[in-house]
Amino acid sequence: MDSGRLQVSEVGIARAVVAAVRRVPGVADVSPGRFAEAATYGPGEKVRGVALARTAGALDIEVHLCALHADALLLPELASRVRSAVRQSVEALGAGAVRRIDVAFDDLRVEEA
Amino acid sequence: MATEEMRQRAQSPRGDTTAMRSRATELVTEEGKTTIADVVVTKIAGLAAREVAGVHELVTQGVGGAVTGLAQRMTGADTRSQGVDVEVGEREAVIDLRLTVDYGVSIPQVAAAVRRNVMSRLEAMTGLVVKEVNIDVTDLYFPGEEASTQQIERRGA
Numbered sequence: 001m002d003s004g005r006l007q008v009s010e011v012g013i014a015r016a017v018v019a020a021v022r023r024v025p026g027v028a029d030v031s032p033g034r035f036a037e038a039a040t041y042g043p044g045e046k047v048r049g050v051a052l053a054r055t056a057g058a059l060d061i062e063v064h065l066c067a068l069h070a071d072a073l074l075l076p077e078l079a080s081r082v083r084s085a086v087r088q089s090v091e092a093l094g095a096g097a098v099r100r101i102d103v104a105f106d107d108l109r110v111e112e113a
Numbered sequence: 114m115a116t117e118e119m120r121q122r123a124q125s126p127r128g129d130t131t132a133m134r135s136r137a138t139e140l141v142t143e144e145g146k147t148t149i150a151d152v153v154v155t156k157i158a159g160l161a162a163r164e165v166a167g168v169h170e171l172v173t174q175g176v177g178g179a180v181t182g183l184a185q186r187m188t189g190a191d192t193r194s195q196g197v198d199v200e201v202g203e204r205e206a207v208i209d210l211r212l213t214v215d216y217g218v219s220i221p222q223v224a225a226a227v228r229r230n231v232m233s234r235l236e237a238m239t240g241l242v243v244k245e246v247n248i249d250v251t252d253l254y255f256p257g258e259e260a261s262t263q264q265i266e267r268r269g270a
Contacts, residue, residue, distance in 0.1 A: 010226070010229065033219075036217065036218065036219040037167075037217050037218050037219060038219070039166075039167075039218070039219075039222070040222070040226070041165050041166050041167045041218070041222060041223050041226035042165065042166065042226060042230070043161070043164040043165055043166075043230050044164050044166065045166055046166040046167060051219065051222055053222075053225065
C-alpha cells in the first residue's frame with residue numbers, strides 16, 4: 001500500500017550524521033576536509049564534515065573526522081563504530097538505504113598531558 | 114498517468130511556433146489553462162542555483178565572469194536571469210546553467226546540490242518536470258578578489 005512519500009533534505013541527513021559522529025567516543029570532531037571541502041551543500045547553508053551522494057535511491061556517505069589520540073587507539077575499530085553510528089542515525093530518519101560509508105581520518109587531536 | 118498526460122497534450126492548443134516558444138508551459142484543465150512564461154522558469158532556476166552555498170554567481174554566456182559582472186552592475190541589468198538557458202516543453206523543462214564556484218569546494222558536490230535545488234524549486238513552484246540540469250562551471254572565485262560581492266554567509270556546522 002502506498003500511503004505517501006517521506007522526504008528528508010540532504011542537509012538534514014548531513015546534520016543528523018554529524019551529530020551521530022560527534023557522539024562516538026574517540027571522535028574529537030568532524031573535519032572540514034583536506035584537499036577539497038567535505039561538505040553537504042544546500043540552499044543558503046552548508047554542513048561541513050559530511051558529503052552525501054545519492055545514486056538510484058541509495059546513499060553513499062563520506063565522513064571526515066578528527067580522532068582523539070589515546071594509547072589504545074585503533075583507527076579501524078573506531079571507523080567501524082563511526083559506521084554503525086552513521087548507519088543507525090540515517091536509518092532512524094527513514095531517509096533511505098545506506099550503501100557505503102567512507103570514513104576519512106583527516107587529523108588526530110593529541111591532548112597535552 | 115500516461116493517459117492523463119496524453120489527454121492534456123491533445124487538448125492543448127497548437128499555436129504558431131513563435132507563440133509556443135514564448136510560452137513556457139500550459140497546464141490545461143477543464144476550468145481553464147495556466148501558462149508560465151520562459152522568463153519565469155529562468156528566474157526561478159537562477160535564484161535556486163544562486164542560493165546554494167558554494168556557488169559564487171551565475172555568468173552570462175560566452176564572456177568572462179568578472180567582466181560581465183562589472184558590465185551588469187554598470188548598466189543595472191537584471192542579473193537574475195543571467196547564466197540561465199531554459200528549454201521548456203508543455204510539461205517538461207531542460208535547464209542550462211553557467212556559474213562560478215568558490216575556490217576549495219568540491220565541484221561535483223556543489224553541482225549535485227545545484228541540480229537538486231533547481232529541480233525541487235521548479236517542480237514545486239511551476240509543476241514542470243525537470244528532465245536535465247546541465248551545469249557549466251566557468252570560473253573559480255577566490256575570496257578577497259572582490260569582497261563587496263560576498264553573498265553567502267558561511268554558517269559552518
